[in-house]
Amino acid sequence: MRDRAVPRRYHSVDEALTSLGTVTASASGSWTATNILPVGGLAAGQSLRTMSTTAASGTIIGFNAGTTTRLSRDMYNASGVITRPATPPAAAPGTPPAYGRPTARTVPITPTPTYITVNSSSDPDTSQSTTCATAPGGVCTLRRAVVQARALPADQRPALISFNLPTSDPGYNATLKTWLITLSSLSSNQLRSLDGGQITIDGSTQPGGRTSGPKIFVRGKNTQSILVVNGNANIISGLGLQGFGIQVNEGGNFVETNWLGLSEDGQTIYYIDGSSVADNKATIQDAETPPAKTGENVYRNNVVVGSTATALTIRSDDSWVVGNRVGTRPDGTLPVGAAQICGSTWVAGGGVSIYGRGTQIGGPSDAERNYIVGTGIPSPNATTTQPLALQLEGGDYLVLNNFIGRTVAGTDVGVCGEGIRLSADFSLIQDNVIVAPANSAMNMLPGVIAGSSNSFRGNLIIGSSSPIVFGPTIDDTYAFFNPAKITKIDGTAVSGTSGDPGIPPGGAAPVDSTCPFCTVEVFLDDGDTQVETLQSLGTARANVSGAWTFTLPRELAAGEGLRTISTTNNYGTIMTYEAGTSTRISAALYQPGSLPSSDNMVYLPMIRR
Incomplete structure (x- = not known):
């Protein structure tokens, strides 16, 4: 048998780089090769391998003489057999990094205030200085209570404007067990703004009355903003507002359990002077959060219907819009028959528009779900652009568990315009029901930067002519x-x-x-x-x-x-x-x-x- 020695370098590939010669083995298979190494011997990192060729038939059973073996797996140097380097494992694909998603946040607890008590539904004057404490005969009207509360020093806040109107009051409705405050001055219905923070107006403090809705209704008509909330930690709760809405200009405020745009019985839309073609101004709006300030307003359990504008326009950051009903009665039904919805005389108003960043719309529980149903404005022209049910313009939003076009009873009524128009980024749209038969369920409008990382999960899209569409800037x-x-x-x-x-x-x-x-x-x-x-x-x-x-x-x-x-x-x-x-x-x-x-x-x- 003839053996051939070849040198190689240490690495994990089997190679024969140079032939150093051959030698013939003895009958026992032993052999010695001389004068075959390079001058100076093997260099660092070099080694020898062998390959054998048979000289007689049958040396390898079944094979003739002249059959050559494979290259030896072992490598040799002056120290003997060299351990073969391990073959490195193939690189495994990397696991994708985790990315953040908005999660549900706990809604803050309503703080406990103190009291200034309204005892009359009258509005005898528009004085900007008369308070309940200075009013003749101790008559405390809503207007005077606001003047008094906004003037309180910090050490006397928080202040709660509560109600204790008698059933003998002219504004009392014995059938409905409600009280109506009419802002009677045609020249200036506007109340003084709530300044300084920590002022609450809570209609539920009225003793007696009904338990199925607000006991206190306030009616006004003016082009001015009648109820303006400045400062922080204010609360507007348990009121029925007719002919005007609420403007919130700072953060940390609560607007909850109010009716806007409804009759006292909650069955029909309230129109200013009975005119269905005029805007009934049933809107809740807030202002953009300034740099280094916080938003965190809470808009919860309100019923808003009938304005030709958007029902809720929220520009603040990190706020909550939960448990509201837009376009419906308080019980979740619609104030007209199904055949009239989205017709030329239908007025349910616009939906919800969210700007800023970080706001939560809806939540994991049924109580936090918003219902936005039947939103639309009257128009004899079928090509009129109907209002959006939900418009998202900023980012970092959690839109969770809302019913758009589905009533509380589970009836799929739809909305007259688009379901969701999404011009936001880094938002999670999850577990919503969207019924928008006339338009797209979701319309993506942003460009390259906006619109990135919007995640859709578990959303039910029902009966839409176009489920998810993309605008021209995508x-x-x-x-x-x-x-x-x-x-x-x-x-x-x-x-x-x-x-x-x-x-x-x-x-x-x-x-x-x-x-x-x-x-x-x-x-x-x-x-x-x-x-x-x-x-x-x-x-x-x-x-x-x-x-x-x-x-x-x-x-x-x-x-x-x-x-x-x-x-x-x-x-x-x-x-x-x-x-x-x-x-x-x-x-x-x-x-x-x-x-x-x-x-x-x-x-x-x-x-x-």
Whole structure:
């Protein structure tokens, strides 16, 4: 047998770099090679390997003479056998970093105030200095109580304007058991602003009366803002306001359990002088939070209906909009029949507009859910742009568990305009019901920076003509990024991949929709022509290649199918967009035995508004 010695360097690859010669082994297989090493011997890091060739047939059973072996696995130097370096493991794909999402925050507890007591529904003058303490005969009106409260020094605050009107008061309604304060001066209905902070006006302090709604109603009509709240830690609660709204200019305030724009019985919309074509001014608004100041206003359990403007316009930061009913009666029903809704005479008003950053709209409990139903304005022109149910303009929002277009009783009435118009970023839109038959359920309008990292999770979109659409300022790389694709449904086992490349109109380049590590949400839909998400069945996490699996809670019934939404977990999965950015709903309805392919899949048109 003839052996060949070859030198190599230490690393994990088997190599024969140079042949140093051959030697013939003895009959016992031993051998010695001389004068084959380089001058000076092996250098640092060098070693020897061998390879043998047989000289007789059968030395390797079944093989003839001249058969050569493999290269020796062992390496040798003057010290003997060298331990073979371990092959380094292949690099594993990295786990995506966690990214922050808004979470529900505890609503602050209402502070306990002290009292200035209104005992008359009259409004005899518009004096800006007469207080309840200085009024003739001890007559304490709402106007005088406000003048007195705003003038209190800090050591006498907080102050509560409470009510104790007798049933003999001219403003008392014995049938409804309510009291009506009419701001009678036509020249100036405006009350003095609530200045200095820590002032409460609470209609529920009125003894007796009904328990099914506000006992105290205040009626005014003026182009001026009648009730303006300045300062912090003010509370407006338990009032029925007719002909005007509430303006809040600073932070840390509570506006809760008020009716705006309703008759005293809560069954019909209140119109100024009975004119349904005039704005009834039933609105709640606040101001932008200045730098280095806090917002954190609470708007809770209010009923607002009938204004041609937006019912709630919240510009402050880190506020709460929870438990409100917009466009409905206090019991959640609508003040007209279903046939009149969104008609030429229907006035429910606008919905909710949120600016600033960090505001929470809705919450995890039923009590924190906002109902925004039937919002619309009268117009004989069918092309009139109807008001938005919910407009989001800033960012860092939590929009959770709201019913848009669904009543308290669970009836899907819808809204007359868009469900949600989203021009925000870094927000979580979760577990909402959106019924918007005439318009898009969600309209994405921002550009590259705004609109990033908006996550959709568990939202039910029902009966919308366009479920999720993208405005003209949205880049094609997002607008046409396809959600996950389902490739197999076998009983309850579902598997899929990243979506097919999106195809923008006009011959633009296809949009790569590869989605590694993305979260895939699977929805149930029926077989009608509308793209809906009738039930969220859960989520799956894709692997590095975008492949994923999911187990259904049950097998699909006849006519049922699945749709998907994908949410990225890495920056740049959708070009220039942050982790947490969700796609549109899959246009394809995936059903067992009839999975659409990318060649014959029918896509809804992307509506660019």
